[in-house]
Amino acid sequence: MTTTLITVAPTGAESRKSDVPALPVTLAELVATARECEAVGASVIHVHLRDDTAEPTLDLGRLKEAVAALRAETGLIVQLSSGGAVTDPEEDRLRVLDAEPDMASCTMGTVNFGDDVFLNRWGFIVDLHTRMQERAIVPEYEIFDLGQLTALQRLLDRHGLPYGGHVHLDLVMGVPGGMPGTVPAVSACLQAMRDLPEGTTFSATGIGRSTLPVLLTSLAAGGHLRVGMEDTITYAKGQPVESNAQLVARAAGFARLAQRPPMPVAAARELLGIRR
Ligand code: KMH
Numbered sequence: 001m002t003t004t005l006i007t008v009a010p011t012g013a014e015s016r017k018s019d020v021p022a023l024p025v026t027l028a029e030l031v032a033t034a035r036e037c038e039a040v041g042a043s044v045i046h047v048h049l050r051d052d053t054a055e056p057t058l059d060l061g062r063l064k065e066a067v068a069a070l071r072a073e074t075g076l077i078v079q080l081s082s083g084g085a086v087t088d089p090e091e092d093r094l095r096v097l098d099a100e101p102d103m104a105s106c107t108m109g110t111v112n113f114g115d116d117v118f119l120n121r122w123g124f125i126v127d128l129h130t131r132m133q134e135r136a137i138v139p140e141y142e143i144f145d146l147g148q149l150t151a152l153q154r155l156l157d158r159h160g161l162p163y164g165g166h167v168h169l170d171l172v173m174g175v176p177g178g179m180p181g182t183v184p185a186v187s188a189c190l191q192a193m194r195d196l197p198e199g200t201t202f203s204a205t206g207i208g209r210s211t212l213p214v215l216l217t218s219l220a221a222g223g224h225l226r227v228g229m230e231d232t233i234t235y236a237k238g239q240p241v242e243s244n245a246q247l248v249a250r251a252a253g254f255a256r257l258a259q260r261p262p263m264p265v266a267a268a269r270e271l272l273g274i275r276r
Pocket residue numbers: 012013014081082083084085086105106107113118142
């Protein structure tokens with residue numbers, strides 16, 4: 001039976017703790033969330049950290065501490081965000097790799113991000129990709145718009161396959177300024193993915209109200225899932241998300257209904273080419 005890789009993105013860099021009290025922002029909250037999410041079906045955790053005032057941070061010491069704590073307390077694959085917050089400079093984003101995670105995100109192009117710009121220059125993308133190859137870190141390519149799949153093809157053609165040899169990407173849909181979280185948009189991405197190396201896998205996440213349409217479409221299309229409070233803070237209309245585990249449990253339930261139950265962590269490591 002085929003299975004579904006579930007990634008949890010519990011925190012993000014955008015929501016404020018004061019607006020969303022359930023958001024995990026301390027290391028203890030992050031680890032507790034990770035354990036709960038692993039128990040209900042997650043195999044990868046996409047990590048953004050906060051500082052003592054709950055603001056986003058890429059502090060290397062904190063990143064190293066978080067990687068160590070997540071490895072000690074869970075079996076989850078640890079994926080650090082190299083995207084950070086829209087205000088983070090490139091050197092800080094590259095330094096994330098010094099924390100030696102299993103995986104790191106690598107966004108494949110610049111995108112308008114609400115009223116902001118999430119800047120990802122070509123030269124920066126190449127730096128991230130090649131440094132991850134050198135340091136045995138498996139990338140997850142973040143795709144916010146259709147053309148970024150073509151950019152990924154160009155990257156792999158010019159700079160080779162990622163460490164581990166397997167290409168895994170994540171469609172981030174419904175960001176104001178990026179591609180919409182709709183069935184036609186997923187379909188257009190599927191078409192474009194045909195030009196990527198054989199065996200390429202994808203997950204998808206829908207921001208805000210596109211969460212459920214994207215989740216259901218990805219499952220139907222043979223894709224994997226990313227869920228979490230980075231992407232949605234509303235469980236249903238008028239009902240705030242209570243915890244990340246609530247979102248993972250819902251995704252796992254849909255995956256079981258689709259006859260593709262959650263992928264065990266060992267199988268996820270094998271699939272993604274993680275050899276740490
Ligand atoms: N916070 C966004 C600006 C990533 O983690 O790599 C970028 C982001 C993507 O979340």
